[in-house]
Amino acid sequence: MANPVPAAVLSNVSRRFGKARAPALDNISLEIRPGLMTGLVGPDGAGKTTLIRLLAGLIDHDEGEVTVLGKPATEADRKRIGYMPQRFGLYEDLSVIENLRLYAELRGLPTGKWDDRFAELLRFTDLGAFTERLAGRLSGGMKQKLGLACALVETPELLLLDEPGVGVDPLSRRELWAMVRKLTEAGIAVLWSTAYLDEAEKCEEVFLLSEGRLIHAGPPGDLTREAAGRCFRMRGDGPGKRRLLAGLVADPAIRDATIQGASVRFLTNAGASPPKGAEPVPARFEDAFVDRLGGGPKGHSLLAEHYRAVPENDLPAIEAHQLTKRFGPFTAANGIDFKVPRGEIFGLLGPNGAGKSTTFKMLCGLLTPTSGDGRVAGHNLRHSRSAARRSLGYMAQKFSLYGDLSVRQNLNFFAGAYGLTGAKRREALGRMVEIFHLGPYLRQNAGGLPLGFKQRLSLACAVMHEPPTLFLDEPTSGVDPIVRREFWSHINGLVEKGVTVLVTTHFMEEAEYCDRILVIYRAEQIALGSPDVLKRDAATPDRPDPTLEEAFISLIEASESKDEAA
Amino acid sequence: MNPRRFMALLIKESRQILRDPSTFLIALVLPLILLFLFGTAVSLDVREVRIGLALEDDSAVASSLGMAFRNSRWFDVTFARELASLEPELVAGKLRGIIVIPQDFGARMESGQAQATIQIITDGSLPNTASFVANYAQGVQTQWAQGEALDHGVAAERPINLIPRFWFNPELTSRDFLIPGSIAIVMSMIGTLLTALVVAREWERGTMEALMATPVAMSELLASKVLPYFILGLGSVALCTGLAVFVFGVPFRGSIPGLLAVSSAFLVPALGQGLLISAIAKNQFVASQMALLIGFLPSMVLSGFIFEIASMPVPIQIITYAVPARYLVPSLQTLFTVGDIWPMFLHSIAILLGFGLIYFALAIRVTHRRIA
Numbered sequence: 001m002a003n004p005v006p007a008a009v010l011s012n013v014s015r016r017f018g019k020a021r022a023p024a025l026d027n028i029s030l031e032i033r034p035g036l037m038t039g040l041v042g043p044d045g046a047g048k049t050t051l052i053r054l055l056a057g058l059i060d061h062d063e064g065e066v067t068v069l070g071k072p073a074t075e076a077d078r079k080r081i082g083y084m085p086q087r088f089g090l091y092e093d094l095s096v097i098e099n100l101r102l103y104a105e106l107r108g109l110p111t112g113k114w115d116d117r118f119a120e121l122l123r124f125t126d127l128g129a130f131t132e133r134l135a136g137r138l139s140g141g142m143k144q145k146l147g148l149a150c151a152l153v154e155t156p157e158l159l160l161l162d163e164p165g166v167g168v169d170p171l172s173r174r175e176l177w178a179m180v181r182k183l184t185e186a187g188i189a190v191l192w193s194t195a196y197l198d199e200a201e202k203c204e205e206v207f208l209l210s211e212g213r214l215i216h217a218g219p220p221g222d223l224t225r226e227a228a229g230r231c232f233r234m235r236g237d238g239p240g241k242r243r244l245l246a247g248l249v250a251d252p253a254i255r256d257a258t259i260q261g262a263s264v265r266f267l268t269n270a271g272a273s274p275p276k277g278a279e280p281v282p283a284r285f286e287d288a289f290v291d292r293l294g295g296g297p298k299g300h301s302l303l304a305e306h307y308r309a310v311p312e313n314d315l316p317a318i319e320a321h322q323l324t325k326r327f328g329p330f331t332a333a334n335g336i337d338f339k340v341p342r343g344e345i346f347g348l349l350g351p352n353g354a355g356k357s358t359t360f361k362m363l364c365g366l367l368t369p370t371s372g373d374g375r376v377a378g379h380n381l382r383h384s385r386s387a388a389r390r391s392l393g394y395m396a397q398k399f400s401l402y403g404d405l406s407v408r409q410n411l412n413f414f415a416g417a418y419g420l421t422g423a424k425r426r427e428a429l430g431r432m433v434e435i436f437h438l439g440p441y442l443r444q445n446a447g448g449l450p451l452g453f454k455q456r457l458s459l460a461c462a463v464m465h466e467p468p469t470l471f472l473d474e475p476t477s478g479v480d481p482i483v484r485r486e487f488w489s490h491i492n493g494l495v496e497k498g499v500t501v502l503v504t505t506h507f508m509e510e511a512e513y514c515d516r517i518l519v520i521y522r523a524e525q526i527a528l529g530s531p532d533v534l535k536r537d538a539a540t541p542d543r544p545d546p547t548l549e550e551a552f553i554s555l556i557e558a559s560e561s562k563d564e565a566a
Numbered sequence: 567m568n569p570r571r572f573m574a575l576l577i578k579e580s581r582q583i584l585r586d587p588s589t590f591l592i593a594l595v596l597p598l599i600l601l602f603l604f605g606t607a608v609s610l611d612v613r614e615v616r617i618g619l620a621l622e623d624d625s626a627v628a629s630s631l632g633m634a635f636r637n638s639r640w641f642d643v644t645f646a647r648e649l650a651s652l653e654p655e656l657v658a659g660k661l662r663g664i665i666v667i668p669q670d671f672g673a674r675m676e677s678g679q680a681q682a683t684i685q686i687i688t689d690g691s692l693p694n695t696a697s698f699v700a701n702y703a704q705g706v707q708t709q710w711a712q713g714e715a716l717d718h719g720v721a722a723e724r725p726i727n728l729i730p731r732f733w734f735n736p737e738l739t740s741r742d743f744l745i746p747g748s749i750a751i752v753m754s755m756i757g758t759l760l761t762a763l764v765v766a767r768e769w770e771r772g773t774m775e776a777l778m779a780t781p782v783a784m785s786e787l788l789a790s791k792v793l794p795y796f797i798l799g800l801g802s803v804a805l806c807t808g809l810a811v812f813v814f815g816v817p818f819r820g821s822i823p824g825l826l827a828v829s830s831a832f833l834v835p836a837l838g839q840g841l842l843i844s845a846i847a848k849n850q851f852v853a854s855q856m857a858l859l860i861g862f863l864p865s866m867v868l869s870g871f872i873f874e875i876a877s878m879p880v881p882i883q884i885i886t887y888a889v890p891a892r893y894l895v896p897s898l899q900t901l902f903t904v905g906d907i908w909p910m911f912l913h914s915i916a917i918l919l920g921f922g923l924i925y926f927a928l929a930i931r932v933t934h935r936r937i938a
Contacts, residue, residue, distance in 0.1 A: 056779045058937045074935075078781040089776020093585045094578065105574030106780040150776070 006031040007158040007189035008055055008073075013064035015050055024050040026212040027064070032158065032191055037184050039203030039220070040193035043480030045451045046209040048193040049086065052162045055191070056083045069157060079107055082156030086163050088147030092136030096127055096146055099135050103150040121149040124179060140352045141172030148179065159183060159190045165199060166478070169351030169506045170549050171556055177202070195478045197286040198508075198549075208289060210480065215292055220285050227287035230268045232278035233260070242492045246300060249489070251275070256287065256296035258485060259492070260512045261531035261548070267291060290481050297486045302435040303463065304493025310342065310468045310500075315378050317342045317469050317500035318363065322372035325358050332358040334523045335372070340502065340516075342468075343495055347514035348504040349552060355523040356504045357473075363502065364471055365389045377468050390419065393462035397473040400458070403447025407438055407457060410446050411464065418465035432460040452483040459490060469500045477507045488513050508549045519555055526559045567789070571782055575790035582764075583794055592760050593798050597752040597806050604748040605741055605814040614642045615699060618652035618664040621645060625672025627714070631684070634710040635665060640702045656689060663688040663699035742817065745810045746898040747871035750891050751862070752806055753829060756799045757836025758843065758861030759854060765791055765844030766853035775937055784935050791844075792837050799836070803829045810902070820901035824911060828897045831915040831922075835890040836861065838925025845933040865891035890921045 008031070015025040025047045032038050032055075040048050053059045054066050057074040068076040090099055100118055109117060122128040125145035130138065135146060144164055151159065161180070165173040177199070184190050184204075192203065200206045201220050208216040208223065216223045236244035245264045248257040253272035258265050267287045268274055290296055318340040325333045333355040340346040348356040361367040363374050365385045374381040379388035401410045411432060415425045433439055436456040441449060446457060455476070462470065470491070476484040491501055491513070505511055512531055519527040519534070527534060531548055538551035546554070583589045621632050636643045644661065646652045655661045666685035674683075686703045688696035768774040777787060807825065810816040839861050847853040867873060868882070869891035875883055886892045893914040900907050 053775075053937060058775060058778055058935075060936060078779060081779065083776065083779035085772050085775040085779075087772030087775075089773050089779075091578065091582065091773060092771070093582055098578075098581065102574055102578050103780065106571055106777070106782050108568075108570070108781060 004034055005070075006033050007069060008032040008191075009065075009067045010051075010054070011065045011067075013054065013061050013066055015054065015059070015061045023212050025054070025061075028214050029064075030207050030214065030217050032189050033205070034157065034189040035184055035187045036189065036204040037181060037202070038189070038191050039200045039206040040191055040209065041195075041197060041200040041203075041206055042209035043195055043451070043483075044478040045211075046480070047212040048195075048209055049162055051209070052083075052160050052191065052193055055158075055160055056081065079154060080157045082151035082154075082159040084147045084151040084159075084161050084164060086166065088143050088150075090135040090143060090147055090150065093134060095132050095134050096138070097131040099146060099150055100153060104153045107154040109154045117153060121152060125149050126175075141168050141175075144168055144172065144176060145179070148176065152183070155186070155188070157188060159188055161190070161192045163193050163195065165194055165196060169354075170508065171351055171553055173199075174553065197289060197481065198284070201285045206285075210293065215289070223288040223292075224283050224285050225288075227267055227283040227291050229280070229283070230255075230270065231265065231281050231283045231287055232268065232274045233263045233265050233281045234275070234278050235263050242496060245492065248275075249296065249298060250300070256290045256485070258296075258509075258512070259488070261535065263532075267295075269295075286481055290485075293480075293482055297482060297489065301490045301493030303459075303490045304497055306431055306435065307463075307494055307497045307499070308466050310498030312498070313342055313378075316340055316375070317344075317377060318346065318502055319375040320359070320363060320372070321374065323359060323362055323369050323374055324371045325355075325362060325367060326370045331523050333362070333520070336518075336520070336525055337372075338518055338525075338528060340500055342500055343498045344515045345491070345495055345501040345503065345513060347511050347517040348502070348520060349506065349511055349517050350520035351506065351556065354520045356520045358523075359520065360471065360473065360502070360504045364392065364394060390465075391467055392469045392471050393465070393467040394471045395458050395462040395473065395475055397475075397477070401446050401454075401461060404445060406443050407446055407449070408442045410457060410461060411438075414461035415464050418467075420465055428464045428466075432464055436460050451479060452486075455479055455483055455487060459487065463494070468498070469502065470494065472501060472503045474505050474507060474510070475503065476510055477505070484509070508547070508552070511548055511552075519552065521556050521559050522563070524559075527555050567783065567786055572786045572790060575782070575786060576793060579764075579790050579794045583798065589760065589764070589798075592763075593756055593802055594805070596755060597802050598809070600748050600752055601745065601806055601809050601814075604744045605810075615640060615662045615695065616642045616644065616660065617699060617703075618644045618646060618655060618661045620647070620649040620652055620664060620666045622648055622669045623667055623671040625675075627672045627675045628667045630714070631667060631671075631707065631710050634706055634713075635703075638702070638706050640706075656687065659689070661689075662692070662695050663703070665703055741814060742903055743899045744872075745806075745814055745816050746902040747869070747895050749803055749806045749810070749829075749898055750832070750869060750871060750894045751865055752802055753799050753832055753894075754836055754861050754865040754891060756795060756802055757833050758840040759857040760798070761791060761795050761837055761840025762843040762847070762853040762857045763850055764795075765841065766847055766850045769844075769848040770850055778935055778937065784933055785930075788841060788930070788933065791841065795837060795840070796830075796833050799833045800826070800829060816902055818902055819905040821906050824901055824906040824908075825898075827915060828894065828901065828911055831918040832890060832894040834922030835918055835925050838922050838929055839890075841929035842925055842932065845929055864889040868892065869895045871895045890918055893917050 011029045013025060013028045014023055016023045028051065040051060042048055050059065054061055055068055055073055057068070057076055060074065066073040069080055091102070094102065097118070100121065104114060122131065125148065127142060127146060127149070130142065135143065138146060148164065164176055180190055180192065194200065200208070201224070203220060205218060206216065206220040207214060234244060241259055241262055241264055245257055245259055248254045248264055248266050253269050254266050255269050256267040265281065267290065316339040320336050320338050323333060323336040324331070336359050348359060350356045358367065362369045363376060363381065365381050365388055376388040377391035379391060381388050402413070405413065411429050415428055420428050433442065438453070438457065438460070441453060446454065449457065476487050495501060503510060503514060511517055514531060516528065516530050517534060518525055534551045534555070535546055535548060538546045538554045543550065619632055619635055621628060632645065635641055644652070649664065649666050652661065652664050656664055664687040666687065668685065671684065684707060686700050688699045690696050768777070803825065807818065811818045840857065843853055843856045847856055868886045868889045871891070875886050875892070878886070897911055897914045900910060
């Protein structure tokens, strides 16, 4: 390609934080070219933020050279670089327009151009109606857009975006993507960092990072092609899909397998022929990534094997009956009503602020409903809250264990909190250490664990007392695909033993593991069904096989237009 | 330094000060609380100390001395016939001391023997009060003895008559030097704590990262943090002075330019300390702890504001030379109770500016345009 001069070049760059630790970036060489949407892709902890900060001239590198717009990054002309940090860099106690003005002054935008530029940015970000609102009062998606607008006040030549899609629902993410896309058409070089592998596929060029190393550089298609012709799908109705998955994972000819709605999607080893009844599907970026990493985790869940069988019961494991929560005049959840039978994975899906956390918290017994009722394992949340709470295991979004306590102390604490004592506690602890291979880390502080082990420890703490129901809050957002597969293999195993699982997420890959999904929007439930049913309902003649994300977005758009009509 | 960028940062900072309730709390409410505390609740004066008086002698002279104690403004006296009945009260801490006028007191006085003695028993567990009781009891006795002598037509035997006079603070009210001293504490809080907090907050909220990625120069950023808090600090001094003079009736014998010069000079090292802390500590909790430890506590304890430096052990006295507030407190006290003594002020100002220079140099040295 006869492309113009690259906007930024890294050659043999390494960066280490602390001598003992593995390098955050290990001998990276890459070029970011103008006019292209360049994706910086990798799981949490892969080194994305370090790389972006190097480019923004905010940290020093140990080896190699970082050149931005023709100069070393720390000396580059900052007027020509737009940077949006992960936390947006907005002043929450300044209004939208004040934030814009501040960054316009700091970037030296001539005052004469202000009005036009602000008008353009506000139209672009759809924030025109909120100019006087304090940035702290904006929703997550709006903050994201304002952050972008602030990075764009003076059109930069290089735009660096650090995980602009994180914590934002698919709808806002899609709008943001469209906005940035337009900029590349104007010839700006854009680096968009993300933990979502599906976003990588939409980029012209992708840098795939894993544990500080560059695994792939170039068009995403080049990588995806490596998995081409080896991807298949097989149906396994109802609970059968989990057994099918277990069977496929055990098959030495299968490199990777995941659940997708009612089907199992899998990748065969090169040269291996697919099992009978498999229907070929197009390869995805993630397939090739997992292939590069050596395939999905093999073997079955030791956790599930050792878990007690949850006795059969005719009563629903989780029940919400017309759950409503109001905070003053604001209704956070309105008439949420569903039943989850024993041994099902049930998902709550919805944009930020739609009411899924409120519903979730009411069912955990952390919030008292304004009206309506909920039951967990037959215990009423109003009258026997503590009994209900004892029968559930809770795993919070992100890492919510005590970072300053050692792994053993964390396990001990949670065992105590769930009422395990004496021999029972020792036995449970030993089992968790064995199942999750925590032995070498027992004395280490939980905060310093590698991400995969943090994830394992969180799960261990939630299931130590063998609860019949598990509540998971975005359990695997941002973790690498291998850790995610391992996690869900445990969950699938537990479900086979009769455990019931409630998941909240806006992460589509997690939603695919659910048996049924409840979509919540603006405090109301707007759809309930299996992932396949939701997808089928969203199918149109020109989009016969929509993804779950497309289905979700069309459900929300339909609900919005209904609201407007009403 | 680019004036446009600097102005933009200044405007931003001022808006934040006006909108953030915690800034307001530290800059306005805290000084008020401190001032009221030192103006009303804390007092180093002792008045009406409860003591017991064992009047074991019933002669006329003895009761006359007893009346002298009762009439003294320093004591609240409980009378008894013998010491034994007062002892339990002292042990229980209800009395701070006991004066015993022994049985032979009257007889000794009559016979003109050298000096009739009284016994003063004090509670040594409260040394300050104990020595106060001892000194004042002696004072009462001496005065009484003089009066007695005059009554009997005997001329004062002493060739020199001591009449105590207190300069500068004739009322000897501790409030008059505590309140000026507390203004120093308020300035340390605003200069050091507030500055350290606001910079740490930029780090915590991730706005520092965004700022550093713009063309802004670190010097502009630091200056924009210093100037508003300098003005806020002076505003606070004005508020405190107004309250001190008009509410608490503390005299103000110096001049406003003098006050301005001294307090401006002190704000330089205080702000420098704040910036230095914020360059080291990047979260608000650590920053506030450091500000308390290296700013607030030394100003409170080692500045001579409450505890006299001259009565500290020598090693501690040496440490006080490194505490900027040590140079401010005497100047402020002088300014309020004496007037403008420029040689003293200039001396303090020079030292304070010297400290300021050191802190700022250190702060600029450790502040990098890097986030890790």
